[in-house]
Amino acid sequence: MKHYEVGSVQFDGKTYFLVRRTEDASICLIPTKYLKHKTKANCSPNTVERSARTLSYFMEYMRERNMQFEDVYDLAYSRQMELFQQFLFWIKSGKHLETPSAKTCLNATCNSYLREVFGLYQFMELEYEQFGSLKVLSDRTITYTTSVGIRKTMVCKSFTGYLKETKTKGRSIEREKIIQLLEACTNCRDQLLLLLLAETGFRIGELLGVRYIEDIDYQGYRIRVQPREDNENEARAKYAEDRWAKVSKETFDILLFYYATYHDLMKESQYLFIVIKGETAGSALTANAVSALLRRLTRKTGIKVTPHMLRHYFANERRKNGWALEVISKALGHKKLETTMDYINIGNEELADATDELFRKNKALYMADKLL
Template sequence: MEHFIVDMQTEKSKKYYFIREEVSQEIVLLPSQYLMHKMRAKGSPNTIKRSALVISYYLNYLSENQLTMEDVWNMKYEKQQEHFTDFLIWLKAGMHSKDEYTKKPYNETCNAYLKEVFRLYNFAEQQEGCEQSLKVLSDAQYIVRNSVGIRKILNRRSFHGYLKETGHIGRTIEQDKIVILLKACANCRDQVLLLLLAETGFRIGEILGNRYATDIDYENHLIYVNFREDNENDARAKNAEFRKAKVSDATFEILKFYLEEYKDLIFQQEYLLVNVSGKYAGKPMQDSGVRSLMERLEKKTGIKVTPHMLRHYFANTRRKAGWKLELISQALGHRHIETTMKYLNITEEELMEASDAFYSQHQSLYGVDHLL
C-alpha cells in the first residue's frame, strides 16, 4: 500500500510538485522543500516530476520497513550499506510500482533513483544544518572531459554498492520502418513530427518547443533549438542551450505544406506543432500527444517507435555517413562524448569488415613475412 503520493498544483502556468501523506493528505515538508529547491534551480518540470516520483518510492520503502530518514542517519555503516543495497534490490524487483505489468527497471535506472535519494539526504543535511552525514558516502574525485575536450575535476560523494551497469544501448530504428510509419500517418502533422525527429536528432522537448515564427530559417531550411522556461506545453530544451540543424529539401516541402494545410489553427498561436483535431485543436502539442500518436502507429503497423529511437537513428545514420564523433555529439547536444558513444550501435560485422579493410592495406605491419 502506498503511504506517500505525488501531488501537483498549477499556478500562473507553473507546476509545483509536492509529496503528500495519502491518508491525512498532509504535505510532507522536507521532500516538498527539496522539490521546490529543484524548481528554483531551474530544473525542468519533467525532471522535477521524475524526482518527486523517486522520492515517493523511497518514502514508501521506508514506511514498509517502519523507518524514517532520521533512523537511517543514525544507523551504523554496515546497516546503512545494507539499507540502501536492499532498496536497490527492491527497485530492481519492481516493488515500487503498483502495476504488475510494468517492465522492471534497468540497473542504470535503479542506480539513478538511488542517486536522487542521496541528493535528498544531502539537501536535508544542508537545510537542517546536520552535523552528521550518511556514512556510506565517501568523497571521490572524477576527471571528465566535455565534447570539445576541456578537462574538469568533479568532487562527488560516492556509494560503493550500486548495481552493476550493463552498458545498455538504447534501441534504434531502421530507415525502411520509418518509411512504413510515414505512410501510416493520418495527417501531414504526424509526418512532419517524425521527419523532424529523424533529421535533426533533437529531443522531443526541443521539437515541441519550436516556434514557427522565430525558430525556423525558411530560406536555409534550418530548425533552431531555443531554451525557454515559459512554453505553454512544458516543452524544454535539456541543457539550456542553443542549437540548429539542417533538414532535407523534401522534408522542408512537407513542413511548408503542413503550415498551409493547418494555417487557421497554427497562426492563432506560436508553436509549430499543434493538435489538429478534437477538443484541443489549435493548442500546442504535448509530450502525451506524441506518446499517443506513436502508440496508434504501433497498432497500425506493428512497428514500435519512440522519439528517442529516432534520435538514435539520427546518430547511427550520421556515423555510417562518415561524420566524426565530435560532430554527432554536438548535433545531439551531448555534454560528454561518452554519452554519444552509447547511441552508436556498432555491430560485430562492422568491426570485422573494418578489420578486413585495414589488413588489406597493411598486410606486413611488422615484417612478419620475413620471419617465415
C-alpha cells in the first residue's frame, strides 16, 4: 500500500498540488511548500504534478529506510552517494509502482526523478538555512552561447552518480496506422484531433489551447499556437512565442464539419476542442481526456499512439518531402536543431537507397573503372 498520495486544490484560478499521507490525509509540509513555489514560479500544472508524484515516490523510498528529508544532511559523503544511487535503482526496478511491471524504467527517466529530488533539496537549503548543502552536489561552471551570440557563464550543481544514459530516438507512427486509427474513431472531433496533431506537429498542450475565434485563419487554412496561462483546461504552450501551421484543405473541411456538428456546444466555449457528451459537455477538452481517448483507440486497434508519436511523424514526413532541418525545427517549436535531429528516423534501407542514388549519379566518382 502506498503511504503518500498526490492531491490538488484550486485557488485564485490556479491549481496547487500537494503531497499528503494516505493514513490520515495530513499534508506533508516541505514537499508541498516546494510544489507551491514551482506553481508560483509559473511552471505548468503538468510539470508540477509530475514533480509531486516524483516526491511521493522518494518519500516512499525514504520511509522504507525510516528516514526524513532532513536526515540526509547528517550522512557522510559516501552514505549520501549510496542513498541517492540506491534510489535510482529502486526506481529502475519499478518499486515506486503499485503494480509491478516486467519493464524497467529507462536510465534517463530514473535520472530525471533524482534531479527533481535534488531540486527539492536545493529549495530546502534556500528556504531553511540550517540545512546547509548536500555533500554529493558539487558546483560546476558551464559557459554557453545564447541565441543572439552572447556568451554567458553560470554555476550549476553537479552529481556524479547518475545512471549512464543511452540516447534513443523517439517513436514515430506510419501513415497506414494513422488511417486505421481515423477509421476507428467514433466521431469527427476525435478524427480532427488526430489529423491536426499529424499535420501541425503541435504539442498536445498547444493544440488544446487553440481558440476557434482568435487562433484560426479560416481563409488561409492556418492555426496558431498562442501562449496563454489562463486556459480553462490548463493547456500550456511550452515557449512564449506565436507559431502558425497550415493544414490541408481536406482537414480544414473536417474542421468546418466538426464545428457545424457541435455548433450549439461550441458557442458556449471559446476552445476548438471540447467535451461533446456527458455532464461536462461544452467544456474545454483536457490532456487527460485525450490520453484516455488514445488508450481506447489502442485497445480497439492494437496500434500504440501518443501525441508525441504524431509529432515525430510530422517531422519525418516533412524531411522525406525535402523540408530543411531548420524549417522543421521552426515548425515544431524547437529551440535547438539537436532536438529536431532526435525526431528524425533514417533506416538502413533508406540509407542504402541514398547511397545507390549517389553512385548512380557519380559512376566514376573515384575513377575506379580505370583501374581494371
